[in-house]
Structure formats: C-alpha cells, structure tokens
Amino acid sequence: MPELPEVETIRRDLNKFLSGKKITAVEVRQPRLVKPSVTKLKKALVGARVGRVSRRGKMLVWHLPKQQKLLVHLKMTGQIVWRQGGGKLMVGGHPIIGVDTVPNKYTHITVSFTGGGKLYFNDTRKFGYWRLVDDATFTDISQKNFGPEPLSVAFNANYFLAYLKKHQRALIKAILLDQKTVAGIGNIYADESLWLAKVKPQRWVGKLHPAEIKLLVASIKKILKEAVKYRGTSFNSYVDSLGRAGTYWPHRKVYGRGGLSCKRCGTIILKTRVAGRGTHYCPKCQR
DNA sequence: AGATGATCCTGTATGC
DNA sequence: TGCATACAGGATCATC
Structure with a gap:
C-alpha cells in the first residue's frame, strides 16, 4: 500500500x-x-x-x-x-x-x-x-x-545525474521504483512524477537529457510534498493511524486514469505494463 | 546489468 | 449466480 x-x-x-x-x-x-x-x-x-x-x-x-x-x-x-x-x-x-x-x-x-x-x-x-x-x-x-531520502538535500540533480550514469541501460520507471536509487517512491508517485516531468516511463535512462533529469528531481519532490500535505492516497486499503483515508486521490494526474483525458493536453491516458507494474502515462506530452 | 515472471497472500472487479 | 482470470500503494528471487 x-x-x-x-x-x-x-x-x-x-x-x-x-x-x-x-x-x-x-x-x-x-x-x-x-x-x-x-x-x-x-x-x-x-x-x-x-x-x-x-x-x-x-x-x-x-x-x-x-x-x-x-x-x-x-x-x-x-x-x-x-x-x-x-x-x-x-x-x-x-x-x-x-x-x-x-x-x-x-x-x-x-x-x-x-x-x-x-x-x-x-x-x-x-x-x-x-x-x-x-x-x-x-x-x-x-x-x-536505500538511496537518499527524496525530500532531503542529498537527493539533488548532481546525485541523480551521477547515479543514472551508472544505469544507462535501465528504464527510467524501473530506476525510480528501485529503493536504492531514491527511497520511498512507489508505483503511484513514480507515475505521477514522470507525468509532471513529461518523461515517458519506458524511456531509457541513457537517452535522458540533463535538463529532463533535473526536472524529474524537482517533480519527485513536488509530487511527494503535495501528497504528504494531503496525507497520502487512498483508493483501497490505505488508512492513517486513526483509520482515515488520505485525500490525494482526486489530485492525481495519471495513476488509475487510463482511458481518461490528460489534464495537460487532453490526450487519452494509456495504461500499460513497465517493470512489471501497471503504468499510466500520456502518450503525447510524455516523451 | 537489467528485464521478466513467479512468489509471498487475500480481496475485488471483470468477463463469460 | 457461478466460475475463471486478472490485478492490486512492495520487494525478492531465479532465469534468460
């Protein structure tokens, strides 16, 4: 969860x-x-x-x-x-x-x-x-x-650039899900961060431009901070320690929105499988 | 090195 | 209604 x-x-x-x-x-x-x-x-x-x-x-x-x-x-x-x-x-x-x-x-x-x-x-x-x-x-x-905490200063563009250099032949989503890259991202926030950074989940790490990598770092931080603010995402079993649901769900942009239109460009969001996980992205604005 | 699929479990949704 | 199949906020392991 x-x-x-x-x-x-x-x-x-x-x-x-x-x-x-x-x-x-x-x-x-x-x-x-x-x-x-x-x-x-x-x-x-x-x-x-x-x-x-x-x-x-x-x-x-x-x-x-x-x-x-x-x-x-x-x-x-x-x-x-x-x-x-x-x-x-x-x-x-x-x-x-x-x-x-x-x-x-x-x-x-x-x-x-x-x-x-x-x-x-x-x-x-x-x-x-x-x-x-x-x-x-x-x-x-x-x-x-575990890699660095995503909301710490240790997770920054320099770190990420250097780390990705060692994993050129991986898919970016798989890298984000690997806790050794950065600790705490899972399937929902990987998809959300990639959407915000306009990066296709199946992109090869080696083909990412430094500007995109930098933007991805900023996007991850932004998405996670926002989700913390809303006390997490609940669509099924997640509840907080008082049994309450998190309220981020309505704010998400792609996760669980396959077949619906992209909030940025209106294109239909695709659902596919990447790194063995259900993966949602916009085929037009994520490249 | 990294992708893929199976695995640990149980519940729910979907299709026939 | 019944039954089969797929899939689910994770992570590890064997295999290719």
Whole structure:
C-alpha cells in the first residue's frame, strides 16, 4: 500500500500518540511476520518506552532502548491503527471511515500502552513485517539497501545525474521504483512524477537529457510534498493511524486514469505494463 | 546489468 | 449466480 507520503503521515501521528508511553503488552497472531522471533520482539518491547518514530523510505523505524530499532514495513495492505479507549472513534464530529473495528480478522499484532491506548497492525495480504534489529544492523541496511531520502538535500540533480550514469541501460520507471536509487517512491508517485516531468516511463535512462533529469528531481519532490500535505492516497486499503483515508486521490494526474483525458493536453491516458507494474502515462506530452 | 515472471497472500472487479 | 482470470500503494528471487 503505502509509499513515502502514507508512511510519513502515519509516522507523524504515531509520534504524537506514542510519546512518553510505555509498552505493557504485545500480542502476535501471525508469528511469520515477526523477525527474528516473537520472543525477542516481546523482550525488546514489553516495559520499554518508545522513543521517536522515524522513517527510512517506506519503512517505519521505532527507536527503542538498548540500541535497538523496530522496522515496520506495510508492503501493499498493511495498516497501523491507534485506538485510545474503545467505542466508535469520531474526528471533528464525523465517524471515521476505513477501519470500523479493531482488532479484526486482519489484525496480526497488537501493542498495548500505558494509558489504555492500543496499536494494531492489520494486513490483509500478510506481506508486511515487523523486524527487530540492533542499531548497527539498521545503519547497515540503511546504507546498503536505500538511496537518499527524496525530500532531503542529498537527493539533488548532481546525485541523480551521477547515479543514472551508472544505469544507462535501465528504464527510467524501473530506476525510480528501485529503493536504492531514491527511497520511498512507489508505483503511484513514480507515475505521477514522470507525468509532471513529461518523461515517458519506458524511456531509457541513457537517452535522458540533463535538463529532463533535473526536472524529474524537482517533480519527485513536488509530487511527494503535495501528497504528504494531503496525507497520502487512498483508493483501497490505505488508512492513517486513526483509520482515515488520505485525500490525494482526486489530485492525481495519471495513476488509475487510463482511458481518461490528460489534464495537460487532453490526450487519452494509456495504461500499460513497465517493470512489471501497471503504468499510466500520456502518450503525447510524455516523451 | 537489467528485464521478466513467479512468489509471498487475500480481496475485488471483470468477463463469460 | 457461478466460475475463471486478472490485478492490486512492495520487494525478492531465479532465469534468460
């Protein structure tokens, strides 16, 4: 499900909810999703106070005592839902949409906190995982498997030009989806960024002009910032930590708009397959 | 090196 | 209604 904007939304809210609270219990219904083991997870969590929650690409990173970190990846359908007390939750007088009841049949992990709050991990397809690591391992993973954060200064035209020089024979969309290029872009925002930069997803990296590469960097930043502002995109299972949908969907330009007209030139948006993923683009203004 | 397809799962949409 | 097929915000692995 979630790409950077969705995970970032969850991260910000979790920091408010979890701040200063201590974990009193951990219940795991799907041991397979926990690494290295349920026993070790419980040992690290129960009794601990969660420090801040950060993010690396699409991973949530819980800072724990004793130089440990909990890496939570939601993959396609993972949800993190916070409930303070029972009953139907309301926000601004309106009932919350998305997740009506927790725990439900897709709740695989429940973490209880002092003060009565509970955090639920739901995941229909069970691709997500909770992985406990020590700080050194996290640093290692972070450096080896992830490129720069797209909204940081480290992700800039110079970096991107140099990186692409090493991958001349790849398709640009495949490169954007690779977390080693830049961490946090997924299928929706890859398509949206390419549309904004007027670059065809199947373009060979080696044939991109420096000006296009520069524009692509700016487009990625712009799209992601905008999507964070709207608290992410929901068309199916994504909800934030209070069970609310993200509101970026109506603002998207191409993703899921195959057969509809391009917002820039009116040409019919095509849907095809690139890098094994459904890919949407305008055949006229993306070259 | 990089593309492709299968794989981990379950739900939903579409077509016959 | 039933049944088959394709596809879904991710990422990894084997194979070509």
